[in-house]
Amino acid sequence: xxxxLSLRRRLxxxxxxxxCLLSAPARAGETSIAVAANFTEPxxxxxxxFEQKTGDTLVLSFGASGQILSQITQGAPYEVFLSxxxxxxxxxxxLGLAVPxxxxxxxxxxxxxxxxxxxFVDAQGKVLGTGRFAHLAIANPQTAPYGxxxxxxLKALGDYDAVAPKLVTGESITQAYQFAASGNAELGFVALxxxxxxxxxxxxxxxxxxxxxxxxDAVLLKAGEADPAAKAFxxxxxxxxxxxxxxGYGYATGP
Numbered sequence: 001x002x003x004x005l006s007l008r009r010r011l012x013x014x015x016x017x018x019x020c021l022l023s024a025p026a027r028a029g030e031t032s033i034a035v036a037a038n039f040t041e042p043x044x045x046x047x048x049x050f051e052q053k054t055g056d057t058l059v060l061s062f063g064a065s066g067q068i069l070s071q072i073t074q075g076a077p078y079e080v081f082l083s084x085x086x087x088x089x090x091x092x093x094x095l096g097l098a099v100p101x102x103x104x105x106x107x108x109x110x111x112x113x114x115x116x117x118x119x120f121v122d123a124q125g126k127v128l129g130t131g132r133f134a135h136l137a138i139a140n141p142q143t144a145p146y147g148x149x150x151x152x153x154l155k156a157l158g159d160y161d162a163v164a165p166k167l168v169t170g171e172s173i174t175q176a177y178q179f180a181a182s183g184n185a186e187l188g189f190v191a192l193x194x195x196x197x198x199x200x201x202x203x204x205x206x207x208x209x210x211x212x213x214x215x216x217d218a219v220l221l222k223a224g225e226a227d228p229a230a231k232a233f234x235x236x237x238x239x240x241x242x243x244x245x246x247x248g249y250g251y252a253t254g255p
Contacts, residue, residue, distance in 0.1 A: 029229030036084035038191035066143025079224025105254030137179035137188030150189035192250035
């Protein structure tokens with residue numbers, strides 16, 4: 001009898017612990033998201049709203065789309081990629097690193113010529129032809145789609161050869177904006193999303209006819225194929241609530 005009582009006393013704490021585990025809520029997921037630099041601020045807002053709704057945690061990493069592509073091909077464990085173009089998600093799918101059929105356009109970006117100095121950039125962008133500046137910031141056109149769009153626009157305007165010696169190239173559109181915002185470059189080609197809520201400086205919204213549309217695609221990566229939180233975030237990006245945030249940063253949205 002005493003032996004049975006002693007055994008029950010030893011088992012009671014184990015049973016209680018097991019019951020606690022069974023009754024505990026399921027652990028929220030954590031998802032790693034690689035985000036094109038131009039989408040930094042909207043991504044932060046969308047992630048906060050998604051986390052509040054679901055309890056999942058999104059770990060955001062920002063950079064030029066080309067740099068992110070290289071990281072993924074070298075084994076970076078991102079689960080979702082929000083690119084600044086369509087070509088890189090498609091390339092990842094062709095390489096077998098993205099889940100087929102999961103690409104969609106979450107935003108269409110706009111290019112802006114911007115200066116931190118009020119009145120420096122005129123409403124037609126004619127400042128580019130005046131030579132009244134020493135430095136013009138752009139993102140690296142090899143890795144950043146907004147940099148490629150800037151070069152395309154300059155060539156369409158016929159100004160590229162004249163301004164080429166004055167170009168200051170950032171690793172991403174974020175660094176290009178920082179060059180212009182700090183005054184290290186008098187003006188720069190940046191994403192509309194970066195300055196749409198900035199009430200200082202001067203800007204020219206570059207006509208869409210001067211560069212190819214910057215259609216930005218999202219894709220589920222192979223590392224996130226079995227992650228419900230990764231899939232849920234991609235679905236959330238396509239909701240009216242998320243689209244309203246994206247539109248509020250000056251983007252158009254996909255169909």
